[in-house]
Amino acid sequence: xxxxxxxxxxxxxxxxxxxxxxxxxxxxxxxxxxxxxxxxxxxxxxxxxxxxxxxxxxxxxxxxxxxxxxxxxxxxxxxxxxxxxxxxxxxxxxxxxxxxxxxxxxxxxxxxxxxxxxxxxxxxxxxxxxxxxxxxxxxxxxxxxxxxxxxxxxxxxxxxxxxxxxxxxxxxxxxxxxxxxxxxxxxxxxxxxxxxxxxxxxxxxxxxxxxxxxxxxxxxxxxxxxxxxxxxxxxxxxxxxxxxxxxxxxxxxxxxxxxxxxxxxxxxxxxxxxxxxxxxxxxxxxxxxxxxxxxxxxxxxxxxxxxxxxxxxxxxxxxxxxxxxxxxxxxxxxxxxxxxxxxxxxxxxxxxxxxxxxxx
Numbered sequence: 264x265x266x267x268x269x270x271x272x273x274x275x276x277x278x279x280x281x282x283x284x285x286x287x288x289x290x291x292x293x294x295x296x297x298x299x300x301x302x303x304x305x306x307x308x309x310x311x312x313x314x315x316x317x318x319x320x321x322x323x324x325x326x327x328x329x330x331x332x333x334x335x336x337x338x339x340x341x342x343x344x345x346x347x348x349x350x351x352x353x354x355x356x357x358x359x360x361x362x363x364x365x366x367x368x369x370x371x372x373x374x375x376x377x378x379x380x381x382x383x384x385x386x387x388x389x390x391x392x393x394x395x396x397x398x399x400x401x402x403x404x405x406x407x408x409x410x411x412x413x414x415x416x417x418x419x420x421x422x423x424x425x426x427x428x429x430x431x432x433x434x435x436x437x438x439x440x441x442x443x444x445x446x447x448x449x450x451x452x453x454x455x456x457x458x459x460x461x462x463x464x465x466x467x468x469x470x471x472x473x474x475x476x477x478x479x480x481x482x483x484x485x486x487x488x489x490x491x492x493x494x495x496x497x498x499x500x501x502x503x504x505x506x507x508x509x510x511x512x513x514x515x516x517x518x519x520x521x522x523x524x525x526x527x528x529x530x531x532x533x534x535x536x537x538x539x540x541x542x543x544x545x546x547x548x549x550x551x552x553x554x555x556x557x558x559x560x561x562x563x564x565x566x567x568x569x570x571x572x573x574x575x576x577x578x579x580x581x582x583x584x585x586x587x588x589x590x591x592x593x594x595x596x597x598x599x600x601x602x603x604x605x606x607x608x609x610x611x612x613x614x615x616x617x618x619x620x621x622x623x
Contacts (some may be wrong), residue, residue: 264564268308272346274300281604285591286558287551289538289578290568292595297602298568299597300515302443302534305386305566308356308368309441309532312434314408314421317341317370323445339404339423341372350374358499360468362530363438366412373405373420380409382420410505414422440531442524446540450520456487456494458523474553477546513541518550522557529561533535537575538567555585570579575622579612594622 264286270279275297290298294349303320310316318341326340342348354370373379382405403424410417419434444450462468472485481500488497488505496519497505508515517540524533542550558565569575575592582590594606607615607622 264562265305266359266361268305268359269355269357270304270314271299272352273304273344273356274346276300276304276602277600278347279595279602279604281593281606283591283606283608284587285554287565287578287582288567288593289575290566290589290593290595291570291575293597296595296597298595299445299536302536302566302568304356304435305358305532306441306443306534307370308358308366309437309439311366311412311437312408312410312417312419313370313430314370314406314419314434315430317344317406317421318428320443323443323448327593333499339340339372339407342401344370345372351462364413366410369407369409371407371409373407376477379403404569414611440528442528442532443534444520444524444536446537449516452495455496455520455523458527459485459487459496462523462526467526470526470557473558474518474522474550475508475515477549477553478518479511514543517541521554525554525557525563525565526561528563530563532564532566533558535565535567537569539569539571544571544573544577547574548581551578551581552585555582555589559587559589572622575612576616577617579609579616583609592622 265284266283267280267284269281269591270276270518272278275295279297279301281301290301292298304322306320307316321343323341326343342350344352345352350372352594356368356370357365360367373382376486381440387542403422405423408419408421420431422429422431459468459471462471468485472482475482475485475498479498479500482498483501484499486497486499486505487494488507489495495507495509496517497507498511499505500511508519521533521535521538524535539547557563578590579592582588590609592612594607596603596605612622614620
């Protein structure tokens with residue numbers, strides 16, 4: 264579980280430190296202050312060694328097509344990751360984690376011929392042809408990920424050339440599972456079905472059922488039904504036939520997806536943008552209480568963003584009623600080009616709410 268996180272030269276952040284992280288963290292702030300970018304930075308850091316995640320976060324932003332333009336001055340979609348698109352500076356992501364300790368991740372675009380030559384010699388099993396291609400930035404674009412953790416370090420490369428996209432050397436799996444759910448895209452039904460199946464194998468499907476009953480009290484069981492070749496979660500609400508969750512409303516789908524992500528990331532991290540979308544304000548305290556309980560059951564850390572004051576107040580109220588107040592509110596503030604994080608612990612947030620201070 265992350266205790267602190269630092270960012271340098273990523274998206275809108277020249278430098279950001281966020282401390283005193285808890286099991287459940289809610290990120291707030293004005294538009295264009297970096298809430299989604301913070302989730303993306305955490306997602307890259309969770310992946311640890313996999314440069315392919317760069318493409319995934321761009322796709323989640325709607326930038327799905329990668330057009331490779333070779334040449335010294337070619338602009339690429341991943342240039343947008345760098346603060347003010349200054350690719351001469353490295354991106355640095357530093358996380359302190361209770362289980363895995365400190366990990367430093369550095370990302371940079373390699374265009375210098377001498378550096379490309381060093382990479383060519385470094386590759387342990389690249390073909391002679393691929394090594395020949397890595398002779399200049401006119402024939403290849405290269406992104407380097409360098410990591411340092413627990414007296415261990417290494418480098419991985421995402422290579423774009425006339426043969427396509429590849430990672431060398433092949434990265435190991437990340438140290439823990441992590442999911443990023445954006446407000447823009449919802450996961451395919453097949454992915455949700457697979458995650459529900461994993462809960463069933465653990466005998467944990469009732470975890471999802473109990474949370475969904477907060478929105479639809481009539482639901483008494485869940486089952487998987489294949490419709491037009493696509494597996495879809497259905498709920499029995501006492502009608503002649505089970506109903507697909509999407510038919511029951513956006514709130515049911517959103518809530519189910521959130522619980523399934525947490526349940527499929529044991530000892531990992533779940534990142535959710537605009538968590539309040541599709542959820543009615545009156546049930547938010549119960550939903551936050553359920554999120555806290557499910558996150559503790561699976562030992563999952565949650566980071567979420569919101570624009571809703573009702574969502575903030577509901578989270579605070581819910582965690583006050585739990586045995587442990589495992590919640591932190593973090594507000595991102597911008598002053599000119601500088602973005603800072605202000606953290607509210609239980610007492611500070613209580614005072615702000617009681618005195619009517621604007622915490623968003």
